[in-house]
Amino acid sequence: MMQKETGYLPKRYNIKSVKEMTSDVKLLRVSSKINPLPGQFIEVSIPGIGECPLASCSFNKDYVDILLRNAGNTTSEIFKLKAGDKIYIRGPYGKGFPLETCGKDILLAAGGTGIAPVTSFIEYIEKNRKKFGKITIYFGFRNKDYILLKDKILMWKKKFNIRLTLDQKSPGYLNGFINQLIEKDHPNVENSVAFICGPEIMMKAITKSLNSLGMKNNKIFWSMERRMECGFGNCGRCTIQDVYVCENGPVFRYDFIKPRIENEEHANEVKE
Numbered sequence: 185m186m187q188k189e190t191g192y193l194p195k196r197y198n199i200k201s202v203k204e205m206t207s208d209v210k211l212l213r214v215s216s217k218i219n220p221l222p223g224q225f226i227e228v229s230i231p232g233i234g235e236c237p238l239a240s241c242s243f244n245k246d247y248v249d250i251l252l253r254n255a256g257n258t259t260s261e262i263f264k265l266k267a268g269d270k271i272y273i274r275g276p277y278g279k280g281f282p283l284e285t286c287g288k289d290i291l292l293a294a295g296g297t298g299i300a301p302v303t304s305f306i307e308y309i310e311k312n313r314k315k316f317g318k319i320t321i322y323f324g325f326r327n328k329d330y331i332l333l334k335d336k337i338l339m340w341k342k343k344f345n346i347r348l349t350l351d352q353k354s355p356g357y358l359n360g361f362i363n364q365l366i367e368k369d370h371p372n373v374e375n376s377v378a379f380i381c382g383p384e385i386m387m388k389a390i391t392k393s394l395n396s397l398g399m400k401n402n403k404i405f406w407s408m409e410r411r412m413e414c415g416f417g418n419c420g421r422c423t424i425q426d427v428y429v430c431e432n433g434p435v436f437r438y439d440f441i442k443p444r445i446e447n448e449e450h451a452n453e454v455k456e
């Protein structure tokens with residue numbers, strides 16, 4: 185409720201630093217005290233150009249990191265910004281990862297820029313390590329040139345069980361999709377909760393693998409992306425059936441969102 189009243193107007197912030205990750209992905213650090221919760225998103229804009237929803241890629245009270253893929257009209261303009269430039273942000277919006285999963289073993293799986301919300305959750309876990317059990321993190325990238333946040337991944341390797349795999353074969357790296365690696369690893373999922381972020385096709389495949397290990401859909405959470413406009417449940421742009429991805433999500437328990445995604449797919453098939 186507060187967000188509808190106060191979070192609608194974008195505020196201007198300073199870009200502290202910009203790091204190139206790959207040819208089409210950059211990491212922008214923005215000085216801001218908004219501190220989104222892990223899995224929440226912000227609406228980022230340049231006046232006169234446009235606005236887009238982006239996950240928070242940090243859990244920090246003094247800045248927000250944005251992992252930005254140059255994908256189209258607005259993101260390509262944000263992509264050109266440099267340290268010292270100004271950017272506009274409103275939010276944070278949405279429901280992030282259920283932090284009451286404390287006490288459980290956590291299995292995180294992220295593909296491509298899906299690493300952004302997962303980073304925010306990992307940083308939360310680092311600050312609240314005693315509240316969680318065993319942490320296993322799966323990352324999947326196209327090839328070694330597309331590995332995002334390498335420095336962070338190296339640092340996390342010292343603390344967590346990190347499993348990184350590449351779609352394309354490369355010496356020194358595991359090869360294959362995350363779901364294949366999970367099936368090979370056969371982790372014990374008895375006391376685990378899983379959080380998955382990435383393209384829907386990837387999340388479906390990983391979910392199937394986790395199901396085959398005995399993990400139920402009520403222990404699996406998806407971070408969903410849909411086209412958005414308002415970001416807070418007003419415009420209806422982001423709906424999946426009766427659900428507003430921006431307000432009820434973007435993180436959903438899979439047993440809740442699964443029938444809605446299936447109904448939506450069925451309705452689209454009938455339309456075609």
Ligand SMILES: Cc1cc2nc3c(=O)[nH]c(=O)nc-3n(C[C@H](O)[C@H](O)[C@H](O)COP(=O)(O)OP(=O)(O)OC[C@H]3O[C@@H](n4cnc5c(N)ncnc54)[C@H](O)[C@@H]3O)c2cc1C
Nearest residue numbers: 236237238239251252253255256257258259300409410411
């Ligand atoms: C909750 C949420 C979190 C996101 N987090 C990140 C993030 O951390 N980093 C990041 O790089 N991107 C993220 N995205 C995707 C990002 O919002 C889109 O890439 C962006 O809105 C594209 O805007 P544009 O004007 O540059 O592209 P446009 O010119 O509008 O479109 C370019 C292409 O992007 C596709 N597209 C547009 N919006 C979306 C969308 N919401 N989801 C998927 N595809 C889209 C279009 O269909 C088109 O193919 C997130 C999206 C959501 C909904």
Ligand code: FES
Nearest residue numbers: 413415419420430
């Ligand atoms: S983006 Fe407007 S209702 Fe979700």
